[in-house]
Amino acid sequence: MVNKALYVTEMKNSWKLLLIFCLILTMYTTIMLTMFDPSLGSALDEFAKMMPEIMSMVGMNGSTATLVHFLSTYLYGMLMIVFPFLFTVLLSLKYIAKKVDNGSMAYLLSSGSTRGCVWRTECFVLLTNLLLLIAYCTLLGLVCSSFMFPQDLDVAAYLRLNFGVLCLHMALAGISFLFSCICNEYRQAATFGAGFGIYFILVQMLANMKGNLENMKYATLMTLFDRDALIVNAAKGWYMSGILLLIAIGCFSAANVLFQRKNMSL
Template structure:
């Protein structure tokens, strides 16, 4: 089902963007992990003793610090931007420009095109997060060897983040397959993931906005549940399910729709 020729061309056209985002994401992870200073947190903990902030710093570990920074903001927004740009260019932009006509004027099935392009997006994300995870793990070993880190939790944070991105890429890819115009594909394929991100961010800022948690898919990547050992498998399952359903839906809509080529 995957066409090697198309995959090669897609890789050639998209590799630069992928490299840039992978590099940025990896560097962010490395910096975040390496700047963590256990003693500084303890010092601050002493300073705020007796104030309302005491509880907050008292329980701060390396992973909980990462969970509220990298796994809440940087590690989420950068891959989202990458997904938005790539998903649109994989299908909708080519239909909009008309260059899809050249692929379809060869004996290539529409389903082959979708499967090939979707595979590229998924593989690109898998490799991106593998590199990020490995780099984070090595940084942990090199800079934080004296800090007690639960490696299993660290891995689960990364797997959860990947599953969230898999589901988000499903949204962007679906609208790229559905829409004939780039602007429409971007309106939904970028608008929805960005709205989810903002809702999640706002809901964590203030208690009055916590209701927004129920309107964002990002809440299914529950870092607190992972670190506190609660049951989070059902959330992972839902994210995986959303992604799979959306990719299958992309295939169905693209096979059935009229192409303005």
């Protein structure tokens, strides 16, 4: 069971942060869509030709032949990875580590809620916010595309792409939440919780440069988000997304066990 009062309170306290990230991604999504021209090609393609190394590094070097490929390259190559990641890190640290560090966890536990109940509630709030953010971005892309480029978007492929990015962020959120449950100090939780995600992103950027650095892609979770495989509905895209879900489940499960067993200065 979850603490309904705590759930409602946490959702009310997080709506402003959710709104900020929704507005940021709204800005980037609409800007990117205005740069797509189905008859002449993307305006960003010319920029990619002038600075191919930089565009490759940030994952913006894929196909732009169709609208879904264009969005996959210029929106899901980096922007839809970095901003939702930052969002979940901030929430993960706020819900557990910050409460332990500032002493408010003592109040929650002394009010009659068990550790398990508090953990489940905070976990549910985190996943609800993540789902709302990804769902909003998905709906935004569908609505804007229908107005700006009717019939040009492969809706099924676009939905698969968003499912894949949701799986990725569930795994990253699980890692952040795990360290939020392990560490008693907010600073330590932030170092490890955000540090692993930042490491994965930086390694992926290096791997995108190809050459001798290409094999570094095997040292990051980002490789499991296979945009091209999801777009063409290949089995590889589905089982890689499944691996991300298993990582998320494993991290959240471990976080539950460790949180209930940890020693806290309450």
